[in-house]
Amino acid sequence: MKILLLIGLLAAGSCPGATAGECKDDELTFNFSSLPVRQAFAVIANFAGLRPQIDSSIDVSEPIRFVCTNWRVAAENLARKHNLRLGIDGGILKVSK
Numbered sequence: 001m002k003i004l005l006l007i008g009l010l011a012a013g014s015c016p017g018a019t020a021g022e023c024k025d026d027e028l029t030f031n032f033s034s035l036p037v038r039q040a041f042a043v044i045a046n047f048a049g050l051r052p053q054i055d056s057s058i059d060v061s062e063p064i065r066f067v068c069t070n071w072r073v074a075a076e077n078l079a080r081k082h083n084l085r086l087g088i089d090g091g092i093l094k095v096s097k
Contacts, residue, residue: 045093
């Protein structure tokens, strides 16, 4: 799954510097100059094999970069940065204000 995510992100013009072979199975790498935060959480949820449930009122976009970062750490850091609530319950990644 990580290789597919990295291929998709490379097609989107991201991921300089790290390759799938350099990261552990639970780590992801992506680099966007402007990405909606909701979309970043959706990518993280997909990577982790979770279904995303993300508050539609979260509408900020920003540069987002993670290099070989554990998906849970990436999600927690992004949530903390935007003062969002993050939870995982029953295979669902929940993000809310």
